[in-house]
Amino acid sequence: MYTKLEEAKEILKKYNQEQLLNSYDKLNEENKEKLLNQILNIDFDLISKLYENTKKEIKLEDANIEPISYIDKEKLSKEEYEKYEKIGRKVIEDGHYAIVTMAGGQGTRLGHKAPKGTFNIGEGIEKSLFEALSDTIKEANIEYNVEIPWYIMTSRENNNQTVEFFENHNYFGFNKKNVVFFKQGELPMVDTNGKILIDENGMVKEAADGHGGVFESMVKNNIIDDMKNRKIEWIFIAGVDNILAKMIDPIATGLAISKGVLATGKSVVKRNPEEKVGVFCKKNGRPYVIEYTEIDKKMAEEVDENGELLYGESHIITNLFNIKAIENLSKDKLPYHSAFKKAKYINEKGELVNPSEPNAFKFEAFIFDAFERLEDMAILRVKREEEFAPVKNAEGLDSPETARKLYLNYMQCKNKNNIQYQDVAKVIVQKEDINNINNVIYSNEFKVTINNIENLQKENKIKIKQIEPKVAAKNVTDKDKK
Numbered sequence: 154m155y156t157k158l159e160e161a162k163e164i165l166k167k168y169n170q171e172q173l174l175n176s177y178d179k180l181n182e183e184n185k186e187k188l189l190n191q192i193l194n195i196d197f198d199l200i201s202k203l204y205e206n207t208k209k210e211i212k213l214e215d216a217n218i219e220p221i222s223y224i225d226k227e228k229l230s231k232e233e234y235e236k237y238e239k240i241g242r243k244v245i246e247d248g249h250y251a252i253v254t255m256a257g258g259q260g261t262r263l264g265h266k267a268p269k270g271t272f273n274i275g276e277g278i279e280k281s282l283f284e285a286l287s288d289t290i291k292e293a294n295i296e297y298n299v300e301i302p303w304y305i306m307t308s309r310e311n312n313n314q315t316v317e318f319f320e321n322h323n324y325f326g327f328n329k330k331n332v333v334f335f336k337q338g339e340l341p342m343v344d345t346n347g348k349i350l351i352d353e354n355g356m357v358k359e360a361a362d363g364h365g366g367v368f369e370s371m372v373k374n375n376i377i378d379d380m381k382n383r384k385i386e387w388i389f390i391a392g393v394d395n396i397l398a399k400m401i402d403p404i405a406t407g408l409a410i411s412k413g414v415l416a417t418g419k420s421v422v423k424r425n426p427e428e429k430v431g432v433f434c435k436k437n438g439r440p441y442v443i444e445y446t447e448i449d450k451k452m453a454e455e456v457d458e459n460g461e462l463l464y465g466e467s468h469i470i471t472n473l474f475n476i477k478a479i480e481n482l483s484k485d486k487l488p489y490h491s492a493f494k495k496a497k498y499i500n501e502k503g504e505l506v507n508p509s510e511p512n513a514f515k516f517e518a519f520i521f522d523a524f525e526r527l528e529d530m531a532i533l534r535v536k537r538e539e540e541f542a543p544v545k546n547a548e549g550l551d552s553p554e555t556a557r558k559l560y561l562n563y564m565q566c567k568n569k570n571n572i573q574y575q576d577v578a579k580v581i582v583q584k585e586d587i588n589n590i591n592n593v594i595y596s597n598e599f600k601v602t603i604n605n606i607e608n609l610q611k612e613n614k615i616k617i618k619q620i621e622p623k624v625a626a627k628n629v630t631d632k633d634k635k
């Protein structure tokens with residue numbers, strides 16, 4: 154019988170990747186085992202193919218690209234609105250709705266050396282991206298009287314730090330069993346000669362395989378089984394960096410169900426032809442997103458008879474999927490795109506190289522490449538100022554500064570329109586007091602109406618460490634606004 158080492162040697166010889174065992178002898182027993190397992194799990198045919206693809210020019214083939222039809226949420230009649238709302242609301246209230254936040258990225262572009270979700274939005278808000286999202290979920294839990302399960306996709310690199318962050322923040326007051334972490338997949342990085350790199354620790358150098366790996370990771374990590382056990386049917390999947398993401402959306406849900414499709418993608422109107430967002434369109438009759446790096450100038454600038462951009466429905470990575478669609482999409486890999494990056498590695502002399510210029514290819518799948526595998530999907534145009542405040546760059550466009558402005562504006566408008574407004578304060582009590590409080594709470598930070606603070610102290614004989622007044626308001630429902 155072959156030992157693992159012999160098996161690995163044979164495979165590496167076949168694919169001309171023998172360098173991967175260069176540091177093997179220097180590793181301890183545990184790491185030797187880890188390295189061999191890594192090697193035996195690599196799909197070398199796929200890696201060779203992906204490397205060959207890096208030499209080809211990417212073009213939009215000879216596809217038939219057309220604008221896509223969409224529903225503008227603002228233009229729905231009262232009847233249509235109420236119809237979709239009623240259908241979607243029932244799904245949420247009956248506990249068939251879950252959220253997935255894709256938080257596999259590091260905050261590199263933001264200059265933040267930790268998981269992106271832990272980035273503090275700063276001045277006037279002082280919450281992390283995770284906390285901003287958690288507030289949205291908490292409000293919905295109150296509005297729909299449910300506990301919506303929150304699944305968080307991390308990566309090997311940032312998983313421990315992310316879980317620790319949630320632990321340190323008492324899971325933002327959620328019941329721990331309703332916050333589930335799972336790791337996204339990874340693929341080896343290759344140099345310009347197609348050789349897989351060795352990482353600083355002597356292991357195969359792997360990098361996150363992009364947000365398109367989300368479907369496969371959900372199946373591999375038993376998330377789909379967990380969702381089925383909880384009777385989840387509709388799943389909202391969004392990135393971690395949009396602090397206005399409206400993740401709990403009865404209209405998007407009601408629309409998909411009424412149209413008989415398995416997904417709804419939300420769009421906002423593209424700010425101008427140059428904006429760095431992908432746009433929804435139809436490719437050979439199927440839904441598709443052309444990424445900003447792929448669209449040509451002429452297409453980006455084309456307008457219709459009303460002067461609106463023909464390809465102006467921006468994809469903001471806030472999409473709703475039925476669980477059946479996710480299961481189907483998990484079966485076949487999405488195409489991979491390559492990015493040329495700087496990557497530290499161990500060279501053939503065993504020295505660590507820290508390149509100053511890009512030296513290696515990273516392969517990533519994009520979630521929106523899944524759309525053309527769906528026969529059809531609904532596109533719901535929503536208002537940018539209500540649903541899109543991305544935090545991507547340290548400065549300038551889509552930065553903490555622009556997102557803060559959008560967030561604060563939105564909160565102000567929401568409070569102004571709020572006919573059911575109640576003064577709500579965030580209260581922080583001593584951790585030891587959690588068990589002394591009559592109501593079920595999971596964290597020593599929670600919200601309470603201002604009028605009830607005094608009662609809370611008297612009834613429970615607890616010490617309040619800090620009160621932040623008016624942190625949230627019970628939101629007026631969209632229906633009331635109409």
Ligand code: UD1
Pocket residue numbers: 255256257258259269306337361362363364391392393394429430431432444445467468469470517519543545
């Ligand atoms: C993205 C979209 C673009 C869209 C724009 C809107 C891509 C390739 N393009 O651009 O179509 O119009 O956002 O804001 O996504 N993530 C993971 N794991 C990964 C990679 C990313 O969880 O392996 C998460 C990130 O944490 C982030 C989200 O996915 O929350 C988006 O990824 P990012 O790389 O920031 O995409 P953009 O270039 O901003």
